Amino acid sequence: MIEEEISLEVFEHLAQLAALQLGPDETLYLHQQLNSQLRVIRELAAIPLEEDLPSTAHGVLFTPEISPEPRPDIWEPCADVTDILAQVPRLRDGYIVVPGIPHTTLE
Amino acid sequence: MDPCDFSAFDLARQIRQRQISAVEVLDACLKRIDQVDGRPGRLDFDSPQPDDAHRVHAFILLNAEQARDRAMEIDRRLAAGEDPGPLAGVPFTVKDIFCVKGTPTTAASRTLADFVAPYTATPVIRLEAAGAIMLGKVNLDEFTFGSSNESSVFLPVPRNPWDTGHVPGGSSGGSAAAVAAGEAPLSLGTDTAGSIRQPAAFCGVVGLKPTYGRVSRYGLIAFASSLDCPGPLARNVTDAALMLQSIAGPDPHDATAVRVAVPDYVGELSENVRGLRVGLSPDYFRIVFPNPATGELEIQPLPAEIEAAVRHAADRLADCGVEIIEDIPLPNTRHGIPAFFVISRVEAASNLHRYDGVKYGYRDPARVDDVHKLYRKTRDVSFGIQPKLRILMGMYVSAAQYAEQYYLRALKVRTLIRRDFEQIFDPAGRYRLDALLTPTTPTAAFPMSAVYGDSVLMQYADQLTVPANHAGIPALTLPGGLTTAELPIGIQFLGPDFSEGRLLRLGRAYELATASESWRAIRPKVLRPLQ
Numbered sequence: 001m002i003e004e005e006i007s008l009e010v011f012e013h014l015a016q017l018a019a020l021q022l023g024p025d026e027t028l029y030l031h032q033q034l035n036s037q038l039r040v041i042r043e044l045a046a047i048p049l050e051e052d053l054p055s056t057a058h059g060v061l062f063t064p065e066i067s068p069e070p071r072p073d074i075w076e077p078c079a080d081v082t083d084i085l086a087q088v089p090r091l092r093d094g095y096i097v098v099p100g101i102p103h104t105t106l107e
Numbered sequence: 108m109d110p111c112d113f114s115a116f117d118l119a120r121q122i123r124q125r126q127i128s129a130v131e132v133l134d135a136c137l138k139r140i141d142q143v144d145g146r147p148g149r150l151d152f153d154s155p156q157p158d159d160a161h162r163v164h165a166f167i168l169l170n171a172e173q174a175r176d177r178a179m180e181i182d183r184r185l186a187a188g189e190d191p192g193p194l195a196g197v198p199f200t201v202k203d204i205f206c207v208k209g210t211p212t213t214a215a216s217r218t219l220a221d222f223v224a225p226y227t228a229t230p231v232i233r234l235e236a237a238g239a240i241m242l243g244k245v246n247l248d249e250f251t252f253g254s255s256n257e258s259s260v261f262l263p264v265p266r267n268p269w270d271t272g273h274v275p276g277g278s279s280g281g282s283a284a285a286v287a288a289g290e291a292p293l294s295l296g297t298d299t300a301g302s303i304r305q306p307a308a309f310c311g312v313v314g315l316k317p318t319y320g321r322v323s324r325y326g327l328i329a330f331a332s333s334l335d336c337p338g339p340l341a342r343n344v345t346d347a348a349l350m351l352q353s354i355a356g357p358d359p360h361d362a363t364a365v366r367v368a369v370p371d372y373v374g375e376l377s378e379n380v381r382g383l384r385v386g387l388s389p390d391y392f393r394i395v396f397p398n399p400a401t402g403e404l405e406i407q408p409l410p411a412e413i414e415a416a417v418r419h420a421a422d423r424l425a426d427c428g429v430e431i432i433e434d435i436p437l438p439n440t441r442h443g444i445p446a447f448f449v450i451s452r453v454e455a456a457s458n459l460h461r462y463d464g465v466k467y468g469y470r471d472p473a474r475v476d477d478v479h480k481l482y483r484k485t486r487d488v489s490f491g492i493q494p495k496l497r498i499l500m501g502m503y504v505s506a507a508q509y510a511e512q513y514y515l516r517a518l519k520v521r522t523l524i525r526r527d528f529e530q531i532f533d534p535a536g537r538y539r540l541d542a543l544l545t546p547t548t549p550t551a552a553f554p555m556s557a558v559y560g561d562s563v564l565m566q567y568a569d570q571l572t573v574p575a576n577h578a579g580i581p582a583l584t585l586p587g588g589l590t591t592a593e594l595p596i597g598i599q600f601l602g603p604d605f606s607e608g609r610l611l612r613l614g615r616a617y618e619l620a621t622a623s624e625s626w627r628a629i630r631p632k633v634l635r636p637l638q
Contacts, residue, residue, distance in 0.1 A: 059579020089470035
């Protein structure tokens, strides 16, 4: 059953999963807009769908005739290592520096 | 007439015949930018100045010196008897969502404000290989998320050259505004729900969303990867054909760039349109309007001026021998926006997860002891409100407990939208259409700030363009007249997969059939003091 609204509790859980730290004004606005959008999205539920209707991931059908050949699986050195590493916000001796990564026990 | 007001086709011809130099053309464009553009968009915007409201502000980055070096090189090559290519010396701008090596590539976001691309997008490489000259990067909605260009964090945001109190549309608003104001004859944009066609319509220029896979997405910062299409914004249909000719084709760097031969789009423009079957659909003459007071979706007729422009285009095409077929059913058109709200948000959320402050892009400078705190702080500061909105909705509708009702259902609705088009374009079917003629947008350009903030109303600005993105088919918008307030109206041709050549041919036929109409002599307001 589709829920009527995104509750504030669910909203805050989503924000945590999305790694977003939101202020009160942002929370108010985003929560309200999400529910406005959800009202529109709920229109989808009223559309009759055939039981065996396939999904469409791309509009254009990628047949073998038009699909590109897969590239050969051959390792090649990257020509732009310096340019790429120059974009790293914190780098030391060629390594990316990050704060501590907390241990997580997978369930 | 200034050289910057010539078409790309005419400029390339004159430059190649050495009737004018590439440097002279560049200088004319730079002079025009100086006259009309005002301050470029900046992250460290101080405060609005009175003059800002009367300028176009298309640019984020002007590459004048590099462009001059390139123009001189083109002139040298021509003097040496070499052929620099079909776009020799023609300036173009690039929506700042494409990577260009050694150039800041911002996506109009704080996230990438200091990012310098280590490689160049395939369409840009191809334009330069054809002799075109990149003049600079132009503004857009943040990460392309919007239909007015007001979500850019690089301020001042672009304004419509026809009336600077109105939006240029979006997300390729800087591209459309730059072409309309004569700052450069071509711009490379992207279209995910209408982001080439809607601003092109609002600014009175030509915009083409190619078939999905016709143009490589390599080097494009992704919004919704199954919908994004790079394509041209241009002054006229011939220029759009010329530009598409250069950028289309397979690319080993993009597994979705198809192996389909690129036709001679420019050569085909002169072929006759007599006997082509073009449809009109009642489903494109009524619009869905979200009532701001109740939140309910109401069906309204299309504004009379816009419907009249489409019917006038049909009459002119009929004069050319085109067969106009009325009452074409496209019943799933109205589901385009609800499905887009789901599919695009899921794909956007996925694409935006990469911005974590670790590998590239903004990283919050505060010292934290936990990488999760770094992610949250960085994403909070660096993303604007529109990326956050898309991430949250994308995560919600793809969550395990909701995916069946929302995401998987939206993908099936996408099948229905695609099926609508397959049925009307089927050569053995009931309608056997060669193309469909529709309005491009439900309204002309709206005033600045009139819609921004209402994410539902803003999304419905794309309701007539988004079906082509779901279906993957090509769509061409071109100017179809002016409203009584002298704002441009766009008309749109849609066709089956890889029918760009036919759509361009119809567009060219319409341009020729209406060449003497009085509205074509009216120029954007920002250019009138220059006459």
